[in-house]
Amino acid sequence: xxxxxxxIRVGSLQPLRARLASLGIRPDTCHTxxxxxxxxxxxxxxxxxEALRIRSTEEGTSLTYKGPKIGLAGVKAREEIxxxxxxxxxxxxxxxxxxxxxxxxxxxxxxxxRVEGTIVALDEVKxxxxxxxxxxxxxxxxxxxxxxISKVRRELEVTGEExxxxxxxxxxxxx
Amino acid sequence: xxxxxxxIRVGSLQPLRARLASLGIRPDTCHTxxxxxxxxxxxxxxxxxEALRIRSTEEGTSLTYKGPKIGLAGVKAREEIxxxxxxxxxxxxxxxxxxxxxxxxxxxxxxxxRVEGTIVALDEVKxxxxxxxxxxxxxxxxxxxxxxISKVRRELEVTGEExxxxxxxxxxxxx
Numbered sequence: 286x287x288x289x290x291x292x293i294r295v296g297s298l299q300p301l302r303a304r305l306a307s308l309g310i311r312p313d314t315c316h317t318x319x320x321x322x323x324x325x326x327x328x329x330x331x332x333x334x335e336a337l338r339i340r341s342t343e344e345g346t347s348l349t350y351k352g353p354k355i356g357l358a359g360v361k362a363r364e365e366i367x368x369x370x371x372x373x374x375x376x377x378x379x380x381x382x383x384x385x386x387x388x389x390x391x392x393x394x395x396x397x398x399r400v401e402g403t404i405v406a407l408d409e410v411k412x413x414x415x416x417x418x419x420x421x422x423x424x425x426x427x428x429x430x431x432x433x434i435s436k437v438r439r440e441l442e443v444t445g446e447e448x449x450x451x452x453x454x455x456x457x458x459x460x
Numbered sequence: 461x462x463x464x465x466x467x468i469r470v471g472s473l474q475p476l477r478a479r480l481a482s483l484g485i486r487p488d489t490c491h492t493x494x495x496x497x498x499x500x501x502x503x504x505x506x507x508x509x510e511a512l513r514i515r516s517t518e519e520g521t522s523l524t525y526k527g528p529k530i531g532l533a534g535v536k537a538r539e540e541i542x543x544x545x546x547x548x549x550x551x552x553x554x555x556x557x558x559x560x561x562x563x564x565x566x567x568x569x570x571x572x573x574r575v576e577g578t579i580v581a582l583d584e585v586k587x588x589x590x591x592x593x594x595x596x597x598x599x600x601x602x603x604x605x606x607x608x609i610s611k612v613r614r615e616l617e618v619t620g621e622e623x624x625x626x627x628x629x630x631x632x633x634x635x
Contacts, residue, residue: 325558326501327501327502327559337558348551350553352557366554366557367550368545368547368550368551368554369546370543370545371543375542376543379541379543382527382541383500383512
């Protein structure tokens with residue numbers, strides 16, 4: 286499954302919260318996410334631009350593989366494969382036995398809203414700041430996804446700097 | 461978690477079924493299991509005596525890592541780490557993306573009984589024949605586990621040849 290999204294660094298999430306409220310759009314979910322990233326014993330995911338992570342939330346745990354990012358006019362596209370796993374500690378232990386090494390932890394609180402089929406996430410990332418992500422619904426083609434993301438961004442009046450970097454890359458860059 | 465078990469090749473499962481019935485012990489579960497085994501890109505699990513498999517049953521899917529077998533007076537001991545995963549196809553796809561290769565499929569019908577804390581499994585394995593496995597409850601130490609397995613085996617009057625081989629090793633040996 287391809288994932289198309291844009292990530293925008295913002296000074297504060299309050300203006301967007303106010304804009305969403307004025308449009309009558311209420312939060313869909315709000316939770317904390319703790320992402321533990323791994324590197325491979327056979328190749329450096331930092332160079333191949335892949336990612337493997339265990340995400341823990343209040344609702345459960347998932348294992349996600351992400352393929353290399355494809356830059357598309359400010360929108361980030363990448364393949365994503367997600368599996369629900371339980372329990373978390375055993376999943377982590379299996380990866381370690383298979384030779385994967387823990388590289389970084391990304392912690393954030395994420396509030397999500399559904400806006401015209403997209404998922405708009407308001408993220409406060411520990412050590413990094415505030416970000417907005419707009420993700421196209423799965424199943425859309427490239428052009429449709431990009432057009433929809435741009436439309437939603439305009440409607441929500443999200444200003445700020447787009448970044449192609451993942452939170453993992455930002456965390457590693459701050460070291 | 462260490463797993464202690466003995467595996468016995470039998471001509472037929474019927475005598476044991478009759479013995480269990482005469483003791484008033486009824487089957488606990490009965491299902492088909494399809495195990496897909498993988499090899500690692502960094503080492504040959506056939507040589508290191510490890511195993512990584514996705515098991516699918518009617519009840520769900522699990523990912524299991526097994527450490528090398530430790531021979532103990534006819535009882536097989538090995539570390540086992542199990543995680544529930546969903547969906548199966550995505551788990552398989554993640555492993556393939558990470559460089560793991562599919563090596564073999566083991567299919568069996570397994571009937572299990574609880575006998576004095578052990579799990580007694582009556583297996584019909586496709587292409588291999590009939591087997592009985594007696595597994596000690598988790599948490600037992602080595603000596604207790606071995607003693608309990610021997611006691612249950614005597615009570616159930618299971619005759620036949622013990623084998624230290626896994627079904628995977630048997631399937632590979634028949635090629």
